[in-house]
Amino acid sequence: MNTSYNVIAGQSVERLAALSDGIFAVAMTLLVLDLRVPAIEAVHSEHDLWRSLLALSPRLLMYMMSFMTLGIFWVGQQTQLNYLARADRSLSWIHIAFLFVVSITPFSTALLAEFPAYRIALVFYWLNILLLGTALYFSWVCATRTGLVKNEMPPDVPAAIKRRIVIGQSLYAFGALLCIFNTYWSIMFIVFVQLNYAIAPRIRRAISR
Amino acid sequence: MNTSYNVIAGQSVERLAALSDGIFAVAMTLLVLDLRVPAIEAVHSEHDLWRSLLALSPRLLMYMMSFMTLGIFWVGQQTQLNYLARADRSLSWIHIAFLFVVSITPFSTALLAEFPAYRIALVFYWLNILLLGTALYFSWVCATRTGLVKNEMPPDVPAAIKRRIVIGQSLYAFGALLCIFNTYWSIMFIVFVQLNYAIAPRIRRAISR
Amino acid sequence: MNTSYNVIAGQSVERLAALSDGIFAVAMTLLVLDLRVPAIEAVHSEHDLWRSLLALSPRLLMYMMSFMTLGIFWVGQQTQLNYLARADRSLSWIHIAFLFVVSITPFSTALLAEFPAYRIALVFYWLNILLLGTALYFSWVCATRTGLVKNEMPPDVPAAIKRRIVIGQSLYAFGALLCIFNTYWSIMFIVFVQLNYAIAPRIRRAISR
Amino acid sequence: MNTSYNVIAGQSVERLAALSDGIFAVAMTLLVLDLRVPAIEAVHSEHDLWRSLLALSPRLLMYMMSFMTLGIFWVGQQTQLNYLARADRSLSWIHIAFLFVVSITPFSTALLAEFPAYRIALVFYWLNILLLGTALYFSWVCATRTGLVKNEMPPDVPAAIKRRIVIGQSLYAFGALLCIFNTYWSIMFIVFVQLNYAIAPRIRRAISR
Numbered sequence: 001m002n003t004s005y006n007v008i009a010g011q012s013v014e015r016l017a018a019l020s021d022g023i024f025a026v027a028m029t030l031l032v033l034d035l036r037v038p039a040i041e042a043v044h045s046e047h048d049l050w051r052s053l054l055a056l057s058p059r060l061l062m063y064m065m066s067f068m069t070l071g072i073f074w075v076g077q078q079t080q081l082n083y084l085a086r087a088d089r090s091l092s093w094i095h096i097a098f099l100f101v102v103s104i105t106p107f108s109t110a111l112l113a114e115f116p117a118y119r120i121a122l123v124f125y126w127l128n129i130l131l132l133g134t135a136l137y138f139s140w141v142c143a144t145r146t147g148l149v150k151n152e153m154p155p156d157v158p159a160a161i162k163r164r165i166v167i168g169q170s171l172y173a174f175g176a177l178l179c180i181f182n183t184y185w186s187i188m189f190i191v192f193v194q195l196n197y198a199i200a201p202r203i204r205r206a207i208s209r
Numbered sequence: 210m211n212t213s214y215n216v217i218a219g220q221s222v223e224r225l226a227a228l229s230d231g232i233f234a235v236a237m238t239l240l241v242l243d244l245r246v247p248a249i250e251a252v253h254s255e256h257d258l259w260r261s262l263l264a265l266s267p268r269l270l271m272y273m274m275s276f277m278t279l280g281i282f283w284v285g286q287q288t289q290l291n292y293l294a295r296a297d298r299s300l301s302w303i304h305i306a307f308l309f310v311v312s313i314t315p316f317s318t319a320l321l322a323e324f325p326a327y328r329i330a331l332v333f334y335w336l337n338i339l340l341l342g343t344a345l346y347f348s349w350v351c352a353t354r355t356g357l358v359k360n361e362m363p364p365d366v367p368a369a370i371k372r373r374i375v376i377g378q379s380l381y382a383f384g385a386l387l388c389i390f391n392t393y394w395s396i397m398f399i400v401f402v403q404l405n406y407a408i409a410p411r412i413r414r415a416i417s418r
Numbered sequence: 419m420n421t422s423y424n425v426i427a428g429q430s431v432e433r434l435a436a437l438s439d440g441i442f443a444v445a446m447t448l449l450v451l452d453l454r455v456p457a458i459e460a461v462h463s464e465h466d467l468w469r470s471l472l473a474l475s476p477r478l479l480m481y482m483m484s485f486m487t488l489g490i491f492w493v494g495q496q497t498q499l500n501y502l503a504r505a506d507r508s509l510s511w512i513h514i515a516f517l518f519v520v521s522i523t524p525f526s527t528a529l530l531a532e533f534p535a536y537r538i539a540l541v542f543y544w545l546n547i548l549l550l551g552t553a554l555y556f557s558w559v560c561a562t563r564t565g566l567v568k569n570e571m572p573p574d575v576p577a578a579i580k581r582r583i584v585i586g587q588s589l590y591a592f593g594a595l596l597c598i599f600n601t602y603w604s605i606m607f608i609v610f611v612q613l614n615y616a617i618a619p620r621i622r623r624a625i626s627r
Numbered sequence: 628m629n630t631s632y633n634v635i636a637g638q639s640v641e642r643l644a645a646l647s648d649g650i651f652a653v654a655m656t657l658l659v660l661d662l663r664v665p666a667i668e669a670v671h672s673e674h675d676l677w678r679s680l681l682a683l684s685p686r687l688l689m690y691m692m693s694f695m696t697l698g699i700f701w702v703g704q705q706t707q708l709n710y711l712a713r714a715d716r717s718l719s720w721i722h723i724a725f726l727f728v729v730s731i732t733p734f735s736t737a738l739l740a741e742f743p744a745y746r747i748a749l750v751f752y753w754l755n756i757l758l759l760g761t762a763l764y765f766s767w768v769c770a771t772r773t774g775l776v777k778n779e780m781p782p783d784v785p786a787a788i789k790r791r792i793v794i795g796q797s798l799y800a801f802g803a804l805l806c807i808f809n810t811y812w813s814i815m816f817i818v819f820v821q822l823n824y825a826i827a828p829r830i831r832r833a834i835s836r
Contacts, residue, residue, distance in 0.1 A: 005288075005369045005370065005372070005373040008288055008291075008292075008363075008366055008369065008370075009284050009285070009287075009288045010284045010287060010288065011288075011291055012287055012290075012291050015226055015230060015287045015290075015291075017641075017642055017645065018226065018227060018230040018645060019230045019233060019234060019283065021230075021234075021642065021645040021646045021648075021649050022230050022231050022233070022234025022235070022440075022443070022649050023234045023237060023238060024646060024649070025234070025440070025646060025648075025649025025650045025652070025653055026234055026235060026238040026649070026653060027238060027241075028650060028726070028730065029650060029653040029654060029657070029730045030238070030241070030242070032654075032657065032730050032731065032733070032734065033657070035731075035734045037734065037737045037738050037741050038738075038741075040741055040742070043742065043745075046745055046746060046747050049742060049745050049747050049748065050747055053747065053751070060731075064727065067723070067726075067727045067730075068723075071720070071723040074646065074723075075636050075637045075716065075719055075720075075723075076636070078636075078637060078639055078642045078719075079632075079635055079636045079637065079638075081639075081642075082635075082638055082639050082642075083635075089284065092284055092287075093280070093284075093407050093408070096276070096277075096280040096283075096284075096407075099237070100273065100276045103237065103238045103241050103276075104241065104244075104269075106241075107241065107244045107246065110246045111246050111247075114246050114247075114249055115249070115252065115258060118252075118255055118258050119255060120255050120258045120259055120262065121258065124262070154635075157635055160632045160635065161632065161635075163632070164632040198720050198723075199720070214497075214578045214579065214581070214582040217497055217500075217501075217572075217575055217578065217579075218493050218494070218496075218497045219493045219496060219497065220497075220500055221496055221499075221500050223435075224435055224439060224496045224499075224500075227435065227436060227439040228439045228442060228443060228492065230439075230443075231439050231440050231442070231443025231444070231649075231652070232443045232446060232447060234443070234649070235443055235444060235447040236447060236450075239447070239450065239451070298493065301493055301496075302489070302493075302616050302617070305485070305486075305489040305492075305493075305616075308446070309482065309485045312446065312447045312450045312485075313450065313453075313478075315450070316450065316453045316455065319455045320455050320456075323455050323456075323458055324458070324461065324467060327461075327464055327467050328464060329464050329467045329468055329471065330467065333471070423706075423787045423788065423790070423791040426706055426709075426710075426781075426784055426787065426788075427702050427703070427705075427706045428702045428705060428706065429706075429709055430705055430708075430709050432644075433644055433648065433705045433708075433709075436644065436645060436648040437648045437651060437652060437701065439648075439652075440648050440649050440651070440652025440653070441652045441655060441656060443652070444652055444653060444656040445656060445659075448656070448659070448660070507702065510702055510705075511698070511702075511825050511826070514694070514695075514698040514701075514702075514825075517655070517694075518691065518694045521655065521656045521659050521694075522659065522662075522687075524659070525659065525662045525664065528664045529664050529665075532664050532665075532667055533667070533670065533676060536670075536673055536676050537673060538673050538676045538677055538680065539676065542680070
């Protein structure tokens, strides 16, 4: 009976992108609220202020890490949406689920930053990244199967997008597995993978120039 | 005297959509602020951390529920706006009223999650959903009557949009009525209806494939 | 020397509109953070919950008032931007100043709602509205003088936009003046003017139909 | 192996602009959360309210300063993006780094406003501005070298954009250096430079009219 509605609902890629950008923007700035200026009563010299700022540096690092993680998945989602001619209701809901996980990411990052020696915090963080990757993979499968992609898309793009997610998630899973030995190995490996996604292509290009 | 202004004001569907996406993005991420990382003093073992996270799970569920409710009405509003050629001042104000109720939704959800056994919390939540539906219905009536819709809109779309709202709101009202017996029956029924809107079409399609 | 930069800077109306929508969205939802679910310890019956919610109603009203005020100026700004072919650096800065006042508006509203009997609160609120109107007026003068408006704009639009701001601000100023007698008269008058802007055209049309 | 993905990722200037506008909007309104309405218990007369509001004025000023700083860099980023035909993955990541610094800016401003006599606060603030400028400069170098700019761009634009950043950053650096004598001289000089960017062209034009 309401088939007709399901056919017409959620077709705008632009609106999906705009909602995504809004949620990413809020999620990316959420942890900045934890950076509070030191209380003026506790600071009596340049040295005191320096120490107060140093005490804030773990939070700043955690914030940077959360920003980078979300940046990676923002680029990933954007790449997919750029190739969509239109959306449909199912795809919209996959992305709403994706955005839900996006908004949880600052919490997972803060949890891991607060409890870096705890396996539960690491597994929670990894599950978060796994869900982000799964949602994007599922979204792409849905989009290509239902014919939502643009006609002018080069034929090797779908495989490249899938391969990228699978390789990334394999690396993250391997990193998470390292927590059997030590959670710090896991964290270092995962951060290294993320830095690689964010910075590496630029470095590689700079070298080859 | 100021007729002329009323004629020219509020015509941009794009701006209305952008404001909506912004308010939806903030409203959808508002409850994530209630997810706080457990205090490091209270956690001395993996077991402690696990219990602290379990204690957070009702908030996480409540957040998910709020996200889903807003997702449903975001898709609903988007479907309407996609068919509008332009807006006018009255339509803009109906949507500003709609967005006001959108921004209240996290509060209603949190209220119901905190007091699931209280009829007042349930009625408040239902009134919230009723107002969201009413605003969208009223907006559609206004848009079709004033000729703001696109010419290329298929002729069966207006009826489909109205039917959808009426059926949805009837189900929600029936769910709310169940609180005469037990508020938990109401909640389960309403969540079931919402899950149906979010997930069902995808499942149905997956089965029929 | 840097003339060239000033000529090329800040030309995108779309970006200006997007920043505006973002800031309006955050400002409009800011006061919703003050709506907190009643503490579960204080509530032992439906009656308790009802009273707790009643105790929240002034905040809800205040929030509604802030939302409406910002809605009025969002429609006003949008109407102007719709007629702009492009922006320039000066215009961008007028709107950045406008957005600054927009982001202060929830504070002014909360101040007036907390201290309705105090003239300073009323004058602060009125200054806020005055600055919003002045910025929009100044922006329009700048846009029409510098030739940033679209060619296809009907010739009576500039006067209509200016007239609207002058009439509105005159009414607000008259309302503010009433505080010589009683601040409550001022508040009632100003809220009446605002309701008139938000609802009246729709009612008038409904009657004339 | 994943070259193909790097080629297709992060190409949308529109999405980059939308994420930027979202993050700027949140960052610009962040400090408004520190403006809290005075407690009703502490206010017994118009005079008390006046004093409470005066006590808030440093925060308001600090907020204004943060808003202005971010406004300057928003205009700067927008000017660049307007000339881009498309983005690529490296450029996207430069801008994500830029946005990270943007979101830190309210913190730096608040720090300097709280500790105006401390050199560390001043150097922190200056480093913030330096990083913003460096990111924009690096982004422009990357965009022009990789051929991401629009073909119809006037030939003197690239030099104008670079010159602007270099001149601005030189002035800021000179201002920061003044802290050898006195941090207040630095602050006054920097605020003067910023006011010059925000207001001056309009004044100059008004005079030459």
